[in-house]
Amino acid sequence: MRVVLTGGGTGGHIYPALAIAEQLKTDRPDTEFLYIGGQRGLENSIVPQSEIPFETLDITGFKRSLSADNIKTVLRFMKGVQVASGLLEKFKPDVVVGTGGYVCGPVVYAAHKLRIPTLIHEQNAIPGLTNRFLSRYVSTVAVSFDGTQDQFPKARRVMYSGNPRATTVHRAKASEGFQLLGLPEGTPIVLIVGGSIGAKAINEAVMDMVTDLVRMPNVHFVYVTGKRYYEEAKRGLDEAPWVTPANLHVLPYIERMPEVLAASMLVISRAGASFLAEVTSLGIPAVLIPSPNVTNNHQEVNARALEDDGAAIVITESELDGDKLLEAVEAVIGDEYLRQRMAECSSKLGKPDSASVISAELRKLSVRAQAIRRGAL
Template structure:
């Protein structure tokens, strides 16, 4: 099978696409891929590192208010459709997959016009603008959160698939996570992470609560500052009037996050959809601080979905501080019944077969399209 993947801007769009590719490759090693990304997104560094063929389009998103820039965006979209059509006609894919971001628009729309089977995947509980637009043209819309299927009323087919990143991390080795952290197996671990570049609000709250963690000496705290904030956090700890507790591990970044996640007892993080898919795939309780700086406040909606099912505690950023964060962490870590119940609810929300479900749907679309071309259907 020949497959075009498109998704860009943030890791939340890119990693699900790569997880789908990984599953398709595992099923059929001779599968060929082309990834089409934007010129400015993280895909420009992440995708080439995989060795996958990579092409880019010059595309930007619409402003939500009236703006002359939107005229330029329309022109870029039309040029993007033309460029995408040329790429697709040359590569001749059996199916095209879009996982979000502006670059998906022209690629998936061009595939629709060329009658190539298409699928889009929506990671968040509130769909992005691009996926809303594309939903009326594609063969299948796959959603990460069960119950959000009605967000796409004009779609031909909507299926609950979960997020394919869940499949990637589900088999992560907890023992290896403990080894990477230099900790004995079964050590209770609280992982505090704000993403690859970090989250200022989470960092500030974590630094405020550091003096309190000595009250939980049997719990090890792994504090991932993000590369942007590491030096500042290290300097704050060095200049503090108290000694940094021995049960605190401060890192700028974690290369092998799935293994560290698998070793974690509780996660404190933002509420990005892909990361939540990983957390629930492993059945980990969470304290979630959704970012308020995202479109449609979708991270809070993501977080509330876990909270309503008993898998997470949500702290809004305006309510976040060292005291509120420590109180939430302590409540979970000191109550084994609560922690076990949250872990069970998290695992029930997890969809570890997500990539398999999506790969199966893609093969069905490709086979049906081939049958139609041959006149069988």
């Protein structure tokens, strides 16, 4: 089986694609891959680490306002379709998988024109522009949130799959997370994370409540500042007139996030779809501060979906401060019944078999494509 993966820009698009590849490799060890990404996205640093052959296209996204740049984008799209077609004709995939980001547009559209079966995966509760455009052309649309299938009225087939990143994280061992942090196994951990870069608003709220962490001496707070804000946060703590609480662990980044997540009893984070899939796959209660700086405010929609099902507390950035965040943390930490109920609700939303569901669909599409080529259908 030969599979082309495409998706880029952010880890939220890239890691689901790699999770699908991992599952396909487990199900069919002889599967061969090619990953087609954009020239500017994070995929350029992430995908090569997976040892999957990697090619790039020069592609940018549309601006939502009238702009001359959109003319350049159309020209790049058309050129991208040509380049993608050449890569597809050379690699001869049985199926093409798109997980979002601008680069998916020309690659998946080229596959459609070449009559190669295609599947796109939508991570968010509100679909991105690229996936909405592609949905009318692909064989299958897979969605992360059950109940969002009607967001693709022109698709020929829509299936609820969950987010394949959940499968990867569900395998993580909590014992390894405690070991990575140098903490005794079973230590109550609150993980605070704003993404690989970090989130300024979350960092400011955390700094505001740091002195109150002594009220929860048995709880260890793992505060991941993001690389951009680490030096600033460390300087703020070092220069503060009070002593940094002993139960605070400050890091710029966590390389093995799944293991640390597995060891956590509460997560404070943004509401990116892939990260929420990881959280729910492990059944972790969450305090979510959705980023307001995203298209269609989709992070708040993601967060509200968890809140509505009892798995999370949502604090919008406009109402966030140290007192509000501390109040939410103490509410969950101090109420064992609430914490257990949130964990159960989170676990019910999790779909750890997501990658297997998508792998099975891709294998069906591949078999059908091969049969058509042989003239059996």
